[in-house]
Amino acid sequence: MLAELRAALPADRLLTDPDTVAPYVHDEAEWADHGHPVVVVRPRGTTEVAAVVAACARHRVPVVTRGAGTGLSGGANAVEGCVLLCTERMRDxxxxxxxxxxxxxxxxxxxxxxxxxxxxxxxxxxxxxxxxxxxxxxxxxxxxxxxxxxxxxxxxxxxxxxxxxxxxxxxxxxxxxxxxxxxxxxxxxxxxxxxxxxxxxxxxxxxxxxxLRTTPPRTVVGFFDTLAECGAAVAAVTAQGLQPAAFELIDRHCLRAVNEWRRAGLPEDAAALLLAQTDLPEPAATAEAEAFHAAFVGAGASEAIMSTDPVEAEALFEARRLAYPAFEQRGDALLTEDVCLPRGRLAEMLERVEEISARNDTFIANVAHAGDGNLHPLIIVPHRDQAAKARAQVAFDEIVDAAIALGGTVTGEHGVGLLKRAGMHKELGPGVLALQRAVKAALDPHDILNPGKVVG
Amino acid sequence: MLAELRAALPADRLLTDPDTVAPYVHDEAEWADHGHPVVVVRPRGTTEVAAVVAACARHRVPVVTRGAGTGLSGGANAVEGCVLLCTERMRDxxxxxxxxxxxxxxxxxxxxxxxxxxxxxxxxxxxxxxxxxxxxxxxxxxxxxxxxxxxxxxxxxxxxxxxxxxxxxxxxxxxxxxxxxxxxxxxxxxxxxxxxxxxxxxxxxxxxxxxLRTTPPRTVVGFFDTLAECGAAVAAVTAQGLQPAAFELIDRHCLRAVNEWRRAGLPEDAAALLLAQTDLPEPAATAEAEAFHAAFVGAGASEAIMSTDPVEAEALFEARRLAYPAFEQRGDALLTEDVCLPRGRLAEMLERVEEISARNDTFIANVAHAGDGNLHPLIIVPHRDQAAKARAQVAFDEIVDAAIALGGTVTGEHGVGLLKRAGMHKELGPGVLALQRAVKAALDPHDILNPGKVVG
CATH class of the missing domain: 3.30.465.10 (Uridine Diphospho-n-acetylenolpyruvylglucosamine Reductase; domain 3)
Known part of the structure; x- marks a missing residue:
C-alpha cells in the first residue's frame, strides 16, 4: 500500500521517518493511548485525499485524519498501522x-x-x-x-x-x-x-x-466565595432572560496558576469569578450589564464590578484561555473534563466536583463556559506519580457519572475520541448505540475511517 | 395485522370507515398522488405508537405518520395499504x-x-x-x-x-x-x-x-416597479450587514388576490413590495430601519415607507400569510414552489420565473422569504383545465431546473415528499443519493417508514 501511495503522490507528501512522524501520532489528550502510523500523508488537495482514502479502502488500512492536533479526547490519535492523514497543507x-x-x-x-x-x-x-x-x-x-x-x-x-x-x-x-x-x-x-x-x-x-460586531463588548465581573453561589448566579442570569455574549467561570486555582506563570496580578481571594459580557448596542448594553450586576449581587457575590476598562476585562478573559497551558507548563499531567449540565444543575455539579476532588485526594481546578453549563474540571497530577494518576482516573470517571446522574452529557464540546467512549456508552444506552453503529456501518462498511473512535 | 392493532389499542384509536378516513389520506399538495390506508390510527402516547410500529414491522406494513396535514410536498400522503398514524391526539x-x-x-x-x-x-x-x-x-x-x-x-x-x-x-x-x-x-x-x-x-x-422579544418590531415597506429591483434591494440589505428579523416579498398578484378575498385595501400599483422588519432595541431600531429604507431607495424603489403604525404593518404581513389561501379559496388548483437561491441570485431567479410563466402561458404569483432567498412561486391553474395543468407541470419543472442552475436548492423549507423527488435527484447526484439511501437502509432496513418518500 505504501508503494501505491508513493506512486500516486509527490514524495514530499509522505513522511515515514520515525522522528518526523512522532509529532503527528497523538493529540493533546495525553492520557489517551495511541498507535503508530505506517505513514503520515500531507495531501495538498481533494484529489490527493481521495487517492489516499481509495488506496486505504482497497487495502483495508485505517485512515486517521488530523488537523492541528489540539483535541483533548484522543480523537485524532493514530491507530496502529494506520495512514495518518494530516490536513496541514490544505490551508486555502x-x-x-x-x-x-x-x-x-x-x-x-x-x-x-x-x-x-x-x-x-x-x-x-x-x-x-x-x-x-x-x-x-x-x-x-x-x-x-x-x-x-x-x-x-x-x-x-x-x-x-x-x-x-x-x-x-x-x-x-x-x-x-x-x-x-x-x-x-x-x-x-x-x-x-x-x-x-x-x-x-x-x-x-x-x-x-x-x-462583524462593531460595539465593543462590556464585561461584568462577579467575585464569589463559593462555587455554589457562582452556580446560582448563572441560573439567575438565564432565568431572567438575559443573553450574555460570553459567560465564563474561572476558579481561584486557575487564577493562581496564570498569576504564577504570567505575573498577571489577577485577583485570587474569591473562590471563583464569573465574567459576563454584553455586546448589545447602547443603551441596551448598560441595561444588560446592570442586570448581570444585580443577578451577581443577588446570588451572593462578595463583589461585582461593571468593568469600564476593556483592557482589564480582556486580561480576565485571557486568564480563562490560559488556564490550561498555565497548568501544562508547570509540568503537570492534565486530564481535562468536558461535562455539560442543564444550567440549573451547575451549582450542584460544582459541589459534586469539590466532593470528588476531596474524596479522591486529587487536585481539580475549574473553568467553565458557565452560561452553557459546560464545565471543564482540570484534573491535575504531578508527572510520574502513578498512584495519583490512578486516583485521578477514578475522579474523572466519577465526574462523568455525576454529570449523567444530573441529566448532563459526558462531552459538551471536546468530542468522544477515546477518553469519553465509556461515558458515552453509559449516557446513550444500547438502543441509541445500535442506531449509531448502524449509521457508521452504512457509511463506512469496512470500518477504515478512524476505527475505534466514537462508536467504534 | 388489523386484528393485532385492535387487540393492542382501545377501539377509539382506530378509524376504518372510508368517510372518516378520507380527510387523513393526503396533505395540502393537491397535485401529489396518494394511496389508501388500511387504517388510520390516532395513538394517545408513545407506548401506543411503539405498539403500532412494532406490529407494522412484524407484518412489513408501511407506516405513514402525519400531523395536521398542512404539508405542501405530499410527504404525509398515504401509501397504498399503509397504516396512517396521526398524532392529533398527542397534544400535551x-x-x-x-x-x-x-x-x-x-x-x-x-x-x-x-x-x-x-x-x-x-x-x-x-x-x-x-x-x-x-x-x-x-x-x-x-x-x-x-x-x-x-x-x-x-x-x-x-x-x-x-x-x-x-x-x-x-x-x-x-x-x-x-x-x-x-x-x-x-x-x-x-x-x-x-x-x-x-x-x-x-x-x-x-x-x-x-x-420573549419585548420590543415591538418596526417595519419598512418598499414598493418596486420590477421584480429585478426587488432582488437588488434584498442583495443590498445583505451586503450591508443588516439583519432584518423578517424580510418578505409579496407581488402584485398576491396583493390583488388578498384584496379580492378580504377587501383588504392593499396597494396594487407596484410589481411587488418588500417588508423588512427590525426588532432591535431603540435607537438601534431606528438606525436599522433607516438603513433598510436607504437600501430600498438605492435599489430603485418607487416608494419606501418607514411604518410607524404597527396595525398597518401587520396587515401587510397578514397579506403575506394569506396569499396561499386567497388563491385557494378562488377554487384554483395551486402548485407551490419552494426553491431557495443564493441571495445574490434572487433577482435573476425572479426574472427567470417571469420568463417561464410567459413562455408556458401559466399564471405564477410570487411570495418569498426574500432575505433567505427562499422563493415560493404559486403556480395557479383553473380546476379541470387539464391542458393548463400540463403546462403548469412544465413550468414547475423548469423553475426547479433554473434554481439548480443558479446554485440553489429545490426545496428551502417544504420538504421533498413526493413532488420534489425528481428535483432532489438532479440536485444531489448519484454519489450523495447513495449515501442517503445507505442511511435510510441502516435505520429502516425493511423500508416500512413512509416508503417512497424523500429518498425512497
Whole structure:
C-alpha cells in the first residue's frame, strides 16, 4: 500500500521517518493511548485525499485524519498501522463572500486566520474554541467545537452550510448547500459535523458568517466565595432572560496558576469569578450589564464590578484561555473534563466536583463556559506519580457519572475520541448505540475511517 | 395485522370507515398522488405508537405518520395499504422550563399553541411557518419547517435539542440532550429533523427557547416597479450587514388576490413590495430601519415607507400569510414552489420565473422569504383545465431546473415528499443519493417508514 501511495503522490507528501512522524501520532489528550502510523500523508488537495482514502479502502488500512492536533479526547490519535492523514497543507481560504455571507475554506485553515480574513471584509465567524490560535476549521467541524461565543451565537454545527467529503470508498461528494435554507434529503452535512473523522474525510467547508460586531463588548465581573453561589448566579442570569455574549467561570486555582506563570496580578481571594459580557448596542448594553450586576449581587457575590476598562476585562478573559497551558507548563499531567449540565444543575455539579476532588485526594481546578453549563474540571497530577494518576482516573470517571446522574452529557464540546467512549456508552444506552453503529456501518462498511473512535 | 392493532389499542384509536378516513389520506399538495390506508390510527402516547410500529414491522406494513396535514410536498400522503398514524391526539405540552429555556411537547401540539404557552412564561419559540395556526410541532420537525423569523432566528433544526423516537423496529429511543451543548455520538436528533417520517416516528420533542422579544418590531415597506429591483434591494440589505428579523416579498398578484378575498385595501400599483422588519432595541431600531429604507431607495424603489403604525404593518404581513389561501379559496388548483437561491441570485431567479410563466402561458404569483432567498412561486391553474395543468407541470419543472442552475436548492423549507423527488435527484447526484439511501437502509432496513418518500 505504501508503494501505491508513493506512486500516486509527490514524495514530499509522505513522511515515514520515525522522528518526523512522532509529532503527528497523538493529540493533546495525553492520557489517551495511541498507535503508530505506517505513514503520515500531507495531501495538498481533494484529489490527493481521495487517492489516499481509495488506496486505504482497497487495502483495508485505517485512515486517521488530523488537523492541528489540539483535541483533548484522543480523537485524532493514530491507530496502529494506520495512514495518518494530516490536513496541514490544505490551508486555502477559497472564498469569502459578502453577498452570500459565507466562506469556503480548506480543512487546514486555522480558526483565527479565518476570523481575521473575515474581519477584513466586515464579516465574523463566531465559533471560538480556546484553541483558536492553532486549531483548524476541519478539526473544529470534526469535533463540533464550541467556545466562548457559543452561549449566544451557537457552536460550529450552527455555521456549517456545506461540506466536501471523501467517503470511505474514496469518492468525493458535496453535502449541504450554499443557500440560507434547504431540506433536500437528509442532513448529511450536519451528520458529518462532530463525527470525528469516522464517517468521511472533510476536504472543504462552507461556513455561514455573521456581520462583524462593531460595539465593543462590556464585561461584568462577579467575585464569589463559593462555587455554589457562582452556580446560582448563572441560573439567575438565564432565568431572567438575559443573553450574555460570553459567560465564563474561572476558579481561584486557575487564577493562581496564570498569576504564577504570567505575573498577571489577577485577583485570587474569591473562590471563583464569573465574567459576563454584553455586546448589545447602547443603551441596551448598560441595561444588560446592570442586570448581570444585580443577578451577581443577588446570588451572593462578595463583589461585582461593571468593568469600564476593556483592557482589564480582556486580561480576565485571557486568564480563562490560559488556564490550561498555565497548568501544562508547570509540568503537570492534565486530564481535562468536558461535562455539560442543564444550567440549573451547575451549582450542584460544582459541589459534586469539590466532593470528588476531596474524596479522591486529587487536585481539580475549574473553568467553565458557565452560561452553557459546560464545565471543564482540570484534573491535575504531578508527572510520574502513578498512584495519583490512578486516583485521578477514578475522579474523572466519577465526574462523568455525576454529570449523567444530573441529566448532563459526558462531552459538551471536546468530542468522544477515546477518553469519553465509556461515558458515552453509559449516557446513550444500547438502543441509541445500535442506531449509531448502524449509521457508521452504512457509511463506512469496512470500518477504515478512524476505527475505534466514537462508536467504534 | 388489523386484528393485532385492535387487540393492542382501545377501539377509539382506530378509524376504518372510508368517510372518516378520507380527510387523513393526503396533505395540502393537491397535485401529489396518494394511496389508501388500511387504517388510520390516532395513538394517545408513545407506548401506543411503539405498539403500532412494532406490529407494522412484524407484518412489513408501511407506516405513514402525519400531523395536521398542512404539508405542501405530499410527504404525509398515504401509501397504498399503509397504516396512517396521526398524532392529533398527542397534544400535551409536557414542560416549559424557564431555567433551562426549553420546552418538551408531544408531536401533535400546534405551533401557535406552543408559542402562546411559551409567551405566558416570558419565552419564545421562533419557528413560524405560515401554517403555524394549524401545523404541529411534530410535522414542523419532520419537515424542518422555516417561516418568517428564520432569516434572523433560524429554522426548526436550530431549536431541536432532543427527540424521543420510535424506531423502525418499534423500539423507543431518546436522541439528543437537554443541555445547551453536547457532542456524545453522532447527531441523530439532527438527522431525524427534516427526514419526513422515513427514519423514525417522533413521539416527543424537546425544543430550545429564546427570551420573549419585548420590543415591538418596526417595519419598512418598499414598493418596486420590477421584480429585478426587488432582488437588488434584498442583495443590498445583505451586503450591508443588516439583519432584518423578517424580510418578505409579496407581488402584485398576491396583493390583488388578498384584496379580492378580504377587501383588504392593499396597494396594487407596484410589481411587488418588500417588508423588512427590525426588532432591535431603540435607537438601534431606528438606525436599522433607516438603513433598510436607504437600501430600498438605492435599489430603485418607487416608494419606501418607514411604518410607524404597527396595525398597518401587520396587515401587510397578514397579506403575506394569506396569499396561499386567497388563491385557494378562488377554487384554483395551486402548485407551490419552494426553491431557495443564493441571495445574490434572487433577482435573476425572479426574472427567470417571469420568463417561464410567459413562455408556458401559466399564471405564477410570487411570495418569498426574500432575505433567505427562499422563493415560493404559486403556480395557479383553473380546476379541470387539464391542458393548463400540463403546462403548469412544465413550468414547475423548469423553475426547479433554473434554481439548480443558479446554485440553489429545490426545496428551502417544504420538504421533498413526493413532488420534489425528481428535483432532489438532479440536485444531489448519484454519489450523495447513495449515501442517503445507505442511511435510510441502516435505520429502516425493511423500508416500512413512509416508503417512497424523500429518498425512497
Amino acid at each position: 481560504i477559497v472564498e469569502i463572500n459578502e453577498a452570500e455571507r459565507l466562506a469556503v475554506v480548506q480543512p487546514g485553515v486555522v480558526n483565527d486566520d479565518l476570523r481575521a480574513a473575515c474581519a477584513e471584509r466586515g464579516l465574523w465567524y463566531p465559533p471560538d474554541p480556546a484553541s483558536a490560535p492553532w486549531s483548524t476549521i476541519g478539526g473544529n467541524v470534526a469535533t463540533n467545537a464550541g467556545g466562548l461565543c457559543c452561549v449566544k451565537y451557537g457552536v460550529t454545527r450552527d455555521y456549517v452550510l456545506a461540506l466536501e467529503v471523501v467517503t470511505a470508498a474514496g469518492e468525493v461528494v458535496r453535502l449541504g448547500r450554499r443557500t440560507a435554507k434547504g431540506v433536500a434529503g437528509y442532513d448529511l452535512a450536519g451528520l458529518m459535523v462532530g463525527s470525528e473523522g469516522t464517517l468521511g474525510v472533510i476536504t472543504e467547508i462552507t461556513v455561514r458568517l455573521r456581520p | 405540552i409536557v414542560e416549559i422550563n424557564e431555567a433551562e429555556r426549553l420546552a418538551v411537547v408531544q408531536p401533535g401540539v400546534v405551533n401557535d399553541d406552543l408559542r402562546a404557552a411559551c409567551a405566558e412564561r416570558g419565552l419564545w419559540y421562533p419557528p413560524d411557518p405560515a401554517s403555524a395556526p394549524w401545523s404541529t410541532i411534530g410535522g414542523n420537525v419532520a419537515t424542518n419547517a422555516g417561516g418568517l423569523c428564520c432569516v434572523k432566528y433560524g429554522v426548526t433544526r436550530d431549536y431541536v435539542l432532543a427527540l424521543e423516537v420510535v424506531t423502525a423496529a418499534g423500539e423507543v429511543v431518546r436522541l439528543g440532550r437537554r443541555t445547551a451543548k453536547g457532542v456524545a455520538g453522532y447527531d441523530l436528533a439532527g438527522l431525524m429533523v427534516g427526514s419526513e417520517g422515513t427514519l423514525g416516528v417522533i413521539t416527543e420533542i424537546t425544543v430550545r427557547l429564546r427570551p
